[in-house]
Amino acid sequence: xxxxxxxxxxxxxxxxxxxxxxxxxxxxxxxxxxxxxxxxxxxxxxxxxxxxxxxxxxxxxxxxxxxxxxxxxxxxxxxxxxxxxxxxxxxxxxxxxxxxxxxxxxxxxxxxxxxxxxxxxxxxxxxxxxxxxxxxxxxxxxxxxxxxxxxxxxxxxxxxxxxxxxxxxxxxxxxxxxxxxxxxxxxxxxxxxxxxxxxxxxxxxxxxxxxxxxxxxxxxxxxxxxxxxxxxxxxxxxxxxxxxxxxxxxxxxxxxxxxxxxxxxxxxxxxxxxxxxxxxx
Amino acid sequence: xxxxxxxxxxxxxxxxxxxxxxxxxxxxxxxxxxxxxxxxxxxxxxxxxxxxxxxxxxxxxxxxxxxxxxxxxxxxxxxxxxxxxxxxxxxxxxxxxxxxxxxxxxxxxxxxxxxxxxxxxxxxxxxxxxxxxxxxxxxxxxxxxxxxxxxxxxxxxxxxxxxxxxxxxxxxxxxxxxxxxxxxxxxxxxxxxxxxxxxxxxxxxxxxxxxxxxxxxxxxxxxxxxxxxxxxxxxxxxxxxxxxxxxxxxxxxxxxxxxxxxxxxxxxxxxxxxxx
Numbered sequence: 001x002x003x004x005x006x007x008x009x010x011x012x013x014x015x016x017x018x019x020x021x022x023x024x025x026x027x028x029x030x031x032x033x034x035x036x037x038x039x040x041x042x043x044x045x046x047x048x049x050x051x052x053x054x055x056x057x058x059x060x061x062x063x064x065x066x067x068x069x070x071x072x073x074x075x076x077x078x079x080x081x082x083x084x085x086x087x088x089x090x091x092x093x094x095x096x097x098x099x100x101x102x103x104x105x106x107x108x109x110x111x112x113x114x115x116x117x118x119x120x121x122x123x124x125x126x127x128x129x130x131x132x133x134x135x136x137x138x139x140x141x142x143x144x145x146x147x148x149x150x151x152x153x154x155x156x157x158x159x160x161x162x163x164x165x166x167x168x169x170x171x172x173x174x175x176x177x178x179x180x181x182x183x184x185x186x187x188x189x190x191x192x193x194x195x196x197x198x199x200x201x202x203x204x205x206x207x208x209x210x211x212x213x214x215x216x217x218x219x220x221x222x223x224x225x226x227x228x229x230x231x232x233x234x235x236x237x238x239x240x241x242x243x244x245x246x247x248x249x250x251x252x253x254x255x256x257x258x259x260x261x262x263x264x265x266x267x268x269x270x271x272x273x274x275x276x277x278x279x280x281x
Numbered sequence: 282x283x284x285x286x287x288x289x290x291x292x293x294x295x296x297x298x299x300x301x302x303x304x305x306x307x308x309x310x311x312x313x314x315x316x317x318x319x320x321x322x323x324x325x326x327x328x329x330x331x332x333x334x335x336x337x338x339x340x341x342x343x344x345x346x347x348x349x350x351x352x353x354x355x356x357x358x359x360x361x362x363x364x365x366x367x368x369x370x371x372x373x374x375x376x377x378x379x380x381x382x383x384x385x386x387x388x389x390x391x392x393x394x395x396x397x398x399x400x401x402x403x404x405x406x407x408x409x410x411x412x413x414x415x416x417x418x419x420x421x422x423x424x425x426x427x428x429x430x431x432x433x434x435x436x437x438x439x440x441x442x443x444x445x446x447x448x449x450x451x452x453x454x455x456x457x458x459x460x461x462x463x464x465x466x467x468x469x470x471x472x473x474x475x476x477x478x479x480x481x482x483x484x485x486x487x488x489x490x491x492x493x494x495x496x497x498x499x500x501x502x503x504x505x506x507x508x509x510x511x512x513x514x515x516x517x518x519x520x521x522x523x524x525x526x527x528x529x530x531x532x533x534x535x536x537x538x539x540x541x542x543x544x545x546x547x548x549x550x551x552x553x554x555x556x557x
Contacts, residue, residue, distance in 0.1 A: 048374045052555055083363075083371040085368060087295040
């Protein structure tokens with residue numbers, strides 16, 4: 001269980017966290033949303049024991065700053081912006097596995113599952129990888145060990161649809177035995193992954209609500225879209241979702257990951273005037 | 282703990298070997314030795330020294346001028362830059378103990394800053410041996426030890442500046458100021474003025490003793506100029522009190538102690554503050 005009790009953090013008289021109280025139990029998947037400067041990153045850094053703060057943060061009853069090894073061995077963290085590490089990817093994996101008392105082969109297996117060619121990337125400097133490859137590596141390091149607290153900052157933002165599907169599967173497998181804290185600027189990016197939403201605003205918890213969701217994280221929805229006429233911009237947008245058309249661009253078929261459907265519907269909304277029908281099942 | 286420390290050191294070496302500053306740094310020190318060969322310093326006869334000894338003397342004099350500033354600037358830029366770019370945020374989310382992280386970085390960084398300097402010197406020795414010229418191994422060993430001490434001292438100061446400054450720009454400015462102050466208080470510059478102004482001798486000696494640049498420079502000169510013609514007044518007094526062997530021991534031990542104390546203070550600040 002994670003608890004934040006009256007947690008405040010001030011930088012040069014600017015209050016970034018203002019008496020935050022929050023309790024997160026095992027099995028909870030929390031979307032931590034809010035605009036820039038709302039306090040999401042600071043809250044996570046307090047949880048990781050990286051910041052001094054007022055109040056009390058505990059993970060399983062332990063203070064993360066005083067018990068770094070015990071707490072952080074349980075944490076898989078994926079930052080929003082990958083660190084610009086120049087070291088070879090293989091060195092990073094070996095280091096992470098060694099300090100976590102884990103097996104690097106598990107991380108490599110996870111990275112391979114996410115669609116990365118390990119033999120190709122292992123000697124490359126991490127910083128030279130593409131955005132999506134870096135994201136897969138960081139997710140692989142977070143999930144390729146026995147972490148039961150997953151802290152992820154927009155983790156799926158740079159992943160291709162197939163990697164997203166595998167990633168959602170991994171989260172699904174752990175959902176009952178882990179705590180997941182997923183941050184995002186936008187709720188629609190993460191809403192379908194979570195069962196609780198915490199919105200932060202100016203350093204305070206502005207909203208704390210439960211989410212009811214009947215679609216499984218691992219579900220894939222078959223989708224058919226019919227248009228009133230073919231449109232090149234729409235065809236490009238559908239291409240990014242791996243949708244295909246058999247009749248010159250008037251009707252489109254493909255599959256959407258369950259947790260991605262809000263994001264997909266957001267894309268469709270831009271072409272609402274063209275759409276004659278949508279079917280998702 | 283030792284395992285995590287060595288892992289961090291190895292990681293820092295892997296990281297630094299691919300950094301642009303390291304390429305430039307290695308090129309500078311390798312280039313200096315090459316230039317000394319090209320300009321025929323091994324053939325010259327100055328102050329009674331010929332061949333490799335003369336080259337090493339020149340090399341060591343160049344090192345005292347540029348090695349400290351190189352170490353300071355590259356250390357603070359990369360350490361403070363890593364913090365600024367989110368490297369600390371990510372790497373310190375892994376369960377690595379803070380002492381292993383800090384001291385591991387220090388050890389890894391030491392290997393990376395010392396090896397090119399030593400490598401260039403070793404290159405000169407190898408070339409001399411190939412030409413069948415005798416090598417003064419005692420001198421080579423003493424210069425190497427002095428370079429270890431100098432590198433460690435400025436690495437420790439660099440780690441301290443990196444932890445005190447919250448941004449790469451402030452850290453870089455701070456490091457440059459430290460180097461400038463130490464350079465100004467070399468025996469032949471401000472200390473000479475202080476003596477002329479008849480400041481208390483104890484104060485002048487104290488400033489000279491505290492300056493790691495001064496201890497390195499005096500010890501280096503002592504090795505090739507037994508007449509001490511190039512020494513400043515303060516160094517002359519210190520030498521008089523400690524003797525040749527005593528001063529050489531001081532010139533090795535004091536910078537190592539200074540670097541360790543500075544890094545120790547840096548670690549205390551790092552551990553007690555915000556990490557990223």
